[in-house]
Amino acid sequence: MLVSLGAGALATKLVDRTWKGFTGNDAPRGKDAQAEATMRQAISFAVFSAAVAAVIQVIADRGANKALSKLTKK
Numbered sequence: 001m002l003v004s005l006g007a008g009a010l011a012t013k014l015v016d017r018t019w020k021g022f023t024g025n026d027a028p029r030g031k032d033a034q035a036e037a038t039m040r041q042a043i044s045f046a047v048f049s050a051a052v053a054a055v056i057q058v059i060a061d062r063g064a065n066k067a068l069s070k071l072t073k074k
Contacts, residue, residue: 003060
């Protein structure tokens with residue numbers, strides 16, 4: 001569970017910094033920012049953040065499974 005929480009925090013920071021680096025704008029988070037974003041920006045952000053989240057989740061799951069295998073291995 002801690003691995004998932006840490007991975008989520010890491011993914012959020014990664015997405016925010018990368019988004020700002022590419023667009024020069026803050027990530028469209030929150031209702032006000034989402035309302036001001038164009039549809040293209042909103043869809044791009046959704047796709048990008050979902051892709052990063054999926055990759056981080058796979059890495060975290062594999063790491064957790066590997067650690068669990070080492071702990072239960074006799």
